Amino acid sequence: MEKILEVKDLHIHFNAFAGHVKAIRGVNFHLNKGETLAIVGESGSGKSVTTKAVTRILPENAVIDNGEIIYKGQDLLKMSEKEFTNIRGSEISLIFQDPLSALDPVMKIGKQIMETLILKQKMPKKDAEKRALELMKAVGIPNAEKRFHEYPFQFSGGMRQRIVIAIALACNPELLICDEPTTALDVTIQSQILELIKKIQKENNLSVIFITHDLGVVANMADRVYVMYAGKIVEEGTVEDIFYDPRHPYTWSLLASMPNLDTRGSDKLMVIPGTPPNMLYPPKGDAFAARNRYAMKIDFEREPPMFKVSDTHYAATWLLHPDAPKVEMPEHLKQRIKQQLEEAGRYNG
Template identity: 75%
Template sequence: MENRNKIIEVKNLYVTFNTFAGKVHAVRGVSFDLYKGETLAIVGESGSGKSVTSKSIMGILSKNANIERGEILYDNKDLTKLQDKEFSNIRGSEIGMIFQDPMSSLDPVMKIGKQITEVLRIKHKISKEESKAKAIDLMKAVGIPQAEKRYNQYPFQFSGGMRQRIVIAAALASNPDILICDEPTTALDVTIQAQILELIKDIQREKNLSVMFITHDLGVVANVADRIAVMYAGKIVEYGTTEDIFYNPQHPYTWSLLSSMPDLNTSSEDELFVIPGTPPNMLYPPKGDAFAARNRFAMEIDFEEEPPMFKVSDTHYAATWLLHPKAPKVEIPEILKKRINMQTQKEGVLV
C-alpha cells in the first residue's frame, strides 16, 4: 500500500453472546488494521465470526452480545467504549454499511428517493431541493438508469441488483470514510454480482474509501481486495496480501477454502472439494487449533496447544503448527497446486 495511514485498528477483540444454551464465544482475540484507501476482505465460513466483527465496528450488535475485551480504535476514539448516542454520530456518517439483503435495508413502503434524501438531510442538514438533486446524482453514480423517474418508485419495482445499487447509494449519501460490505453480492446472480463488485471497486478508487469486505467466498474478492484475513472459529488464522493468500497460502483451512472454489477449468463432471466435518460448537471452543478435527495434516500438538501467528513474510502471517521449524514438510493439496501453477503460467507470475 502506498498510503499507510491507519484508519481503524482492532486490537484483541473478544465478543460473546449470552444464549439459553450458554455463552457463545463468537470472536476470540481478533486483531487487524484497516488503512486509508485499501480494501480488506475478511473471509470464512458461516459462523466464523466475520459478521460479528463488522457489527462490532458499526456498533449494531444484538442486545445479548458482549464485547468482553479489546479495542476498536477510530479517530482517536475506542468505539467499544462509546454510548449509542455518541455512536450514532459516527454510524452512517463516517462508517457506512451495505448488507447482504437489500430488502432488509430498504423500507418497502417508502419511495427510493426519500430513503436516500432522508440520509442526506439528517447527516448534512441540507434543504429538500438540494437533497433531492444529490440523491438523483448518487443514483446516477451507482448506475440507476432514468434516475429522475425512478426516484419516485418503490423498492419492489427494482430488480435485486438495482436494489443493491440503491443501498450503496444510501450508504454513500453521508460521504463516509469507511464502507463495510457484509456479503453484498450473495443473493445476486453471477453477472450482476460482477457488476456490483466493479461498482464498489470504482467508488472506492474515486473516493479513496477504506473498504472492509465480508464474505464466505474467496473467489468474490480475488480482484477486489488488497489484503485478505481468513477467519475460522472466531480467530484470524491467516492474513496477507491477495497475492500471498492466492499464490502462497499456508494454513490448511485456507487450502480447503481455495480448493473448494470452482474456476473456469471446472467442468460439470468435476467433483468439487468439500471441507470434511463441521465447524466447532462455539459454546465449547476446542482446545488447541480449532481446525484440527477437520485437518488431515493435524499433528498431536494441534489438539493440545493453540498455534501462534508465524511470520511467512513482512506481509504474510499464518497460525499453523506446520510453519514450526520442527514440523514435518507438507505439500499443499494437488488440486490447489495445479490451480496455482496454471494461474502463475497464465499470468507469468513467479512465486
C-alpha cells in the same frame, strides 16, 4: 501507511438459551487508508459479527468481553451511543447482504436516500434532493428523476442493492463495510455491483472492508485478505500471499474446494470433512484440528500463535513452527496455483 481502523484482541460472545456462544475469540486486524480488505470464511466464522461490532449494530444479546476498535485514534467501543451516531452512517457506512428486505417497503426511494442528508447533515430539502439524484445516477439508476418517487417493490434486486449503496455513500463516508453485498444477487448482477463498488472506491478514495465467502470476489476486489475460522483470524496476507502461497491448512482447503474454469464435470471438488466446531464449547487447541488432515498432536492441545511468513504474511498453524515436520500443500492445489501463475504470466507478459 496510515491505519484508518485497527481492531485489537476482540472477544465477543452471545448469550444464547444454551449458554455462551463464543463468536469472536481474539480477532486482530487493521485497515489502511484507501485499501480494500477482504475477510473470508465460511458461515458462522464470525465475519459479520466483527463488522457489526465495528458499526455497533450487534444484536442485544451480544456482549463484547474484551478488545479495542480504534478508528482514527479513538476507541469506538468507549464512545457513547450519541457520539457514535455521528460516525455511523456519516464516516463508516455499511452495505448489507440482503437488499430485498433492507429498504423500508412503504417509503419512497428518494426519501430514504435523503433521510440521512436531512437528519444528519441538516441539509435543506432542495439540496438533499439534488444530492440524492446525483447519488442515484452515480450508482447507475437509469431514469433517476422518475425512480426517485417510486417504492422499493418497484425495483429489482440489483437495483435495490444500488440504492442501498447510494444510501451508504450519501454522507461521503471514509470507510465502507460491505457485508456479502452480492450473495443475494444473481451472477451477472453480482459483477455489475462489484464493478460499481470498485469504481466508487477509486473515485472517493474509500477504505473498504469486504466480507465474503466467495474467493472469486476476493481475488477480484481485495488488496489484503484475512481468513477467519471459528472466531479467529487464521491467516492474513496480500492477495498474492493468500492465493499463490497459502500456508494454513484451512486456506488450502478453501482454495482447493473452489471450482475454477478448468474444473471438468468428472473432476471431484475437494470438500472439507466435518462441520465447524460448536462455539458453545470451543475446542482446545487449534479449532480446525478436527477437520485437518495435517493436524499434529499439539494442534489438539495448544492454540497456535501467528507465525510470520513474510512482512505481509502471517498464519496461525503449528506447521510453521521450526520443529514441525515439513508439510507441503496438497499436490492438486499446487498444480492449480502453478497453472494460474502461468496463465497470469501469459496475460501479463
